[in-house]
Amino acid sequence: MRIQRLRLKNGYKRFHDLTIDLGPTPARIVVLVGPNGCGKSSVLDGIMYHQQLYQAVGSVHVNDASYHSMDSARNIEHNDIEITFAGGGNFSDARNSRQQSGKPNTVFSFRSPYRYNTYVKIHEVRAMPPIKENSYGAGYAGALDSKMEENYRRLQGMVNRYTQDNDVKPSEARSKIIGELNQSIKRCLDLEIVDVGDVESGSGTLYFSKYDQKNKFEFNVLSAGEKEVIDILLDLFLRKSDFNDSVFLIDEPELHINTSIQGRLLNEIDALVGDDCQIWLTTHSIGFLRRLQSEMRNKCQIIQFDPALKLASEPQNLKPMKGSAAAWRELFKVALDDLSELVSPKTIIYCEGRDAPSKSGEERGMDAKAFNTIFADTHPDVLFISSGGNTELDQRSQIAIAILGKVFQNVEILVFKDRDMISGRIADESDRQTYLKHNAANHRVMKRFELENYLYDKDVLKAYCNAQDLIFDESQYDAFVVDITNQNLKDETGRIKKICGISTSINGEVFKLNLASHLTEGMSAFAELADCVFSRK
Incomplete structure (x- = not known):
């Protein structure tokens, strides 16, 4: 599934009438690039809000004009946001087609830039709602995205189910499940998971090893950047099965992560997300842009948000940037800012x-x-x-x-x-x-x-x-x-x-x-x- 055209109109957020047109063959990776305050996150908010208006299940942000509209006197409705998918069809069509498989909420997977993952230590076993319900984490770009603890519980559940379904020892199940996840982690960090913990013994957290560390250590002592990478990779790993024909919306995933790791993380995001999916990213990261310019240039489209555009007062139709050297220099000016x-x-x-x-x-x-x-x-x-x-x-x-x-x-x-x-x-x-x-x-x-x-x-x-x-x-x-x-x-x-x-x-x-x-x-x-x-x- 890939978005081909997106339109945000009638005063959604800062947009008077914004269209993003990816053309007849939208790319797998769509990247929104621009300085802070240009509207990148607002685009993802619009996509998520459109989904919430259809779900309308307990979301405090449904019809919240103070957050979603420049004009607080009116509510934003679903037809103020138009989403057209490649091959035809809109969000309603895509959602209805998933009803029979029990996965109507898997059209989009969203991740906020503001994540809470500083401490994971559980003391009780608790059933988690199925990940296909897509009912946890942030619902909009300005919200805190606290998925790590719930995802840890899901990982524990995945190991237990594999043990029962395949009649193997718990250690064999852990080796199988964690082994796949570790391949992604080790390509980004000098870390690997060695133990998923044991809630009953009071050690309900992930444990890691490092080449220069003799003893295993908890998730809680990782650096902010390491936690960020683990958090993202674990979430994508758990979604592989149910979100295999979805659009992943990831808002500034590079926070706290240094430049060299950023490029490797982007590779792993691409590897973990299913082939039939599309990835929308917002970024002004040097590491991401460099990777997109080099080895990912044939699978991405860049939408540049020029601060000079009058997005709030005039209709704008944004199309993918042409890959010229001059255009890339302009993008790197955004990433480098004064560092240039x-x-x-x-x-x-x-x-x-x-x-x-x-x-x-x-x-x-x-x-x-x-x-x-x-x-x-x-x-x-x-x-x-x-x-x-x-x-x-x-x-x-x-x-x-x-x-x-x-x-x-x-x-x-x-x-x-x-x-x-x-x-x-x-x-x-x-x-x-x-x-x-x-x-x-x-x-x-x-x-x-x-x-x-x-x-x-x-x-x-x-x-x-x-x-x-x-x-x-x-x-x-x-x-x-x-x-x-x-x-x-x-x-x-x-x-x-x-x-x-x-x-x-x-x-x-x-x-x-x-x-x-x-x-x-x-x-x-x-x-x-x-x-x-x-x-x-």
């Missing part, structure tokens, strides 16, 4: 230096490492990258702008050159200004001769010596460094070390990178360098 600014820097600056990274991908260019150190505190969203010599810098920066500018549309890409950009002779300030005037606005040129002219600034060396308990020879420095802007100091590292009172042999690059950490805000050298890079002065 951390994952990709706001500004990438190409500078001269050793271009090939290490085997582990680390930057090896000394200039880039020094600049990243200098501006780490004041410009944390800037990344300097080495890109070879002067000629390579021009070529590679142009390629980067062409490619990265399309992938990361909000990333600024700059080029920062040493002042020796003129081949064959030393460039002065006049040459620097001419270069800036006649090149693109993203080009910058160092005011001083080279990076060493900033690292070997007197204020920097003094700060370094103070931190290292070294004696800085200021008179010797003044006699040697007569023009900090134009003097060639790159080849004078040995002499600078002596001025700092360093008599032992230390690596020149390490020395320079240590100096970079002392070139800090408040120094005139820092202000000048920052102006060159960020203000193009």
Whole structure:
């Protein structure tokens, strides 16, 4: 069974008139993606409310206008929500066709994002209503979904029935039933159920083992994320038989679960839900989206809720997103939100230096490492990258702008050159200004001769010596460094070390990178360098 078209109209929740049209061949997995407050959960609420209006059995939310309508003066009726299934037919048809098998309430299976599963310890055996009645758990997206204890009781009952029906030992029944469930659990977590407990002995709970844990331990000591996964998988496992031609509505199943587990959990949800079923998910999870984009792309349809849509005032017809790279980037913006600014820097600056990274991908260019150190505190969203010599810098920066500018549309890409950009002779300030005037606005040129002219600034060396308990020879420095802007100091590292009172042999690059950490805000050298890079002065 698969929903093909859903319409929520006449002011259901925040929707003036919303249609979700999946086309003639609706996918197995339908994913509603958008930021908080865009209406994803309201869609699932509408589907569930439509079912409740037909059942109308003791639900306090039937005709509850304060929850289901923007207009509290009117009640929402069943014909305000239209559900059309693939192959024709509506909810009434689907429900009536199940009456003969005694399963009219299995058209939809719903799971709220708010789940209570922190403690399971039962002290009495109690019969549970059949799972096909679908009468437990949350009835709408804002309700608490407390299924774990009842599902534990059902699991106990399943083991007991298997023991009796197959005339086997209880241990054999547990091994059979729990073995199937454990396959799903172990593909998501480093856990497995080793015992379903014994109510009569006061141990009415699930017990688990872990590779580094000698003794078995209760469900109650699992982490919130582990409980969440166990809760979801157990519920789906128990529903396999009676909900084998249903639509599963799962609202934000990723809460408390880290990104790597999210993808594996989605695989198991797909595996546990019957082949003739459909799964509707709401999410803004990085792990889920990544799995949907890769190995599940051929079995899913993505419905994107754009915050710019006027859902409350205008009719909207949403159709599945086309799987272009640009469309997926928009979805991942929703998942990453402000994290996208951390994952990709706001500004990438190409500078001269050793271009090939290490085997582990680390930057090896000394200039880039020094600049990243200098501006780490004041410009944390800037990344300097080495890109070879002067000629390579021009070529590679142009390629980067062409490619990265399309992938990361909000990333600024700059080029920062040493002042020796003129081949064959030393460039002065006049040459620097001419270069800036006649090149693109993203080009910058160092005011001083080279990076060493900033690292070997007197204020920097003094700060370094103070931190290292070294004696800085200021008179010797003044006699040697007569023009900090134009003097060639790159080849004078040995002499600078002596001025700092360093008599032992230390690596020149390490020395320079240590100096970079002392070139800090408040120094005139820092202000000048920052102006060159960020203000193009």
